[in-house]
Amino acid sequence: MREITLNELDGSNVTAGVAEEVFHMDEQTFRVFYEKTSHPQWSYLSRLSGDSALAEDLVQEAYCRFLRANLKSADEAYQKNYLFRIGTNLTRDHWRRQPREERLKAGATEEKRADDRTAERIQQSSDLGRVLSRLNPREREILWLAYVEGSSHKEIAEVVGLKAGSVRLLLFRARHKMARLLRGMPEGVPGKLK
Amino acid sequence: MKIPQCDREQQVLDALRSGRWAGPWGEEIQRHAATCAVCSEVVLVAEALRHEEGRAQTEMRLPSAGLVWWKAQLAARRAAEECAAQPIAWIERVVQVFGAFALLGLGFWQWPRILGWLGVSKSLMRIAESSGGIADWAREFFRSFPQGFGRSPGYLLLVSAGVFLTLIASAAYAVWREE
Numbered sequence: 001m002r003e004i005t006l007n008e009l010d011g012s013n014v015t016a017g018v019a020e021e022v023f024h025m026d027e028q029t030f031r032v033f034y035e036k037t038s039h040p041q042w043s044y045l046s047r048l049s050g051d052s053a054l055a056e057d058l059v060q061e062a063y064c065r066f067l068r069a070n071l072k073s074a075d076e077a078y079q080k081n082y083l084f085r086i087g088t089n090l091t092r093d094h095w096r097r098q099p100r101e102e103r104l105k106a107g108a109t110e111e112k113r114a115d116d117r118t119a120e121r122i123q124q125s126s127d128l129g130r131v132l133s134r135l136n137p138r139e140r141e142i143l144w145l146a147y148v149e150g151s152s153h154k155e156i157a158e159v160v161g162l163k164a165g166s167v168r169l170l171l172f173r174a175r176h177k178m179a180r181l182l183r184g185m186p187e188g189v190p191g192k193l194k
Numbered sequence: 195m196k197i198p199q200c201d202r203e204q205q206v207l208d209a210l211r212s213g214r215w216a217g218p219w220g221e222e223i224q225r226h227a228a229t230c231a232v233c234s235e236v237v238l239v240a241e242a243l244r245h246e247e248g249r250a251q252t253e254m255r256l257p258s259a260g261l262v263w264w265k266a267q268l269a270a271r272r273a274a275e276e277c278a279a280q281p282i283a284w285i286e287r288v289v290q291v292f293g294a295f296a297l298l299g300l301g302f303w304q305w306p307r308i309l310g311w312l313g314v315s316k317s318l319m320r321i322a323e324s325s326g327g328i329a330d331w332a333r334e335f336f337r338s339f340p341q342g343f344g345r346s347p348g349y350l351l352l353v354s355a356g357v358f359l360t361l362i363a364s365a366a367y368a369v370w371r372e373e
Contacts, residue, residue: 064265
């Protein structure tokens with residue numbers, strides 16, 4: 001993370017007025033919201049990106065953007081969902097930016113490349129990580145939101161930028177794929193579901 | 195594609211999330227999940243992910259809310275400054291474009307005079323070459339300059355435009371270096 005300079009600290013007093021004008025919540029409200037949402041947000045982004053340090057940066061950037069965003073509602077669930085959407089988009093932007101040179105060399109798609117590196121990192125971190133690494137980023141997003149955050153199909157759709165109907169199908173496929181991987185079954189083998 | 199569904203899927207998920215799953219109240223729902231393909235899959239996946247979330251909590255590194263708030267303030271300030279500086283940058287660009295067009299137009303309009311001016315310069319160079327002395331050259335230059343210069347107000351305009359464009363170029367360079 002970047003070091004904070006004394007000049008920046010001095011300048012922080014001047015910014016108070018700007019913050020009051022631009023942010024949609026005051027500092028006290030933000031602190032409460034942060035305490036409630038930062039842990040789930042970090043877990044989500046760390047497992048999505050497979051990189052704890054990157055997750056920390058993404059969380060901070062997500063809150064900075066969230067505070068400046070023009071929110072349609074003051075509802076806490078809506079705000080949390082909006083924050084997750086920002087985090088998801090930032091992670092995708094990171095994937096797109098990062099492997100450009102590699103893509104030019106290898107001709108592979110950006111997301112696939114970044115996903116491979118993410119997969120390696122997750123794989124190193126845990127046994128379950130090996131299973132997660134076999135899922136693509138969108139599958140990880142949807143599964144995490146559905147089964148860890150308990151989000152509805154509509155909420156997931158808002159976060160990942162899909163239609164609720166598509167989420168239902170993708171969630172089923174992703175869940176089925178992960179279940180197969182957890183049971184040690186190879187992909188493509190017909191399942192038990194009727 | 196027909197998606198297999200179970201009406202009790204949400205109930206299973208709620209039990210897992212609330213912790214009722216492991217308690218005595220969860221026995222009935224556990225019996226159901228054991229016989230239902232959809233719910234058993236939901237349990238398998240949800241428990242694995244929740245276990246991973248628990249693991250993530252132990253390795254969590256998060257800055258304080260105050261630090262994030264302060265960073266957001268800095269970012270807001272930077273954005274406000276960029277927004278305020280935008281019209282100035284636009285004006286600078288417009289001035290540069292107009293300056294360039296003015297120079298081209300002036301050059302086109304005063305082309306015969308410029309050629310004449312270059313002719314004077316060539317004759318001065320010839321004098322310098324033939325006499326070999328810089329003092330003679332300078333004397334001739336200062337003698338011919340006011341005559342040529344005072345012949346038409348176009349010369350005055352030409353020099354003004356030159357000074358103006360030099361200033362514009364210096365300003366543009368200063369701005370570019372600052373950026």
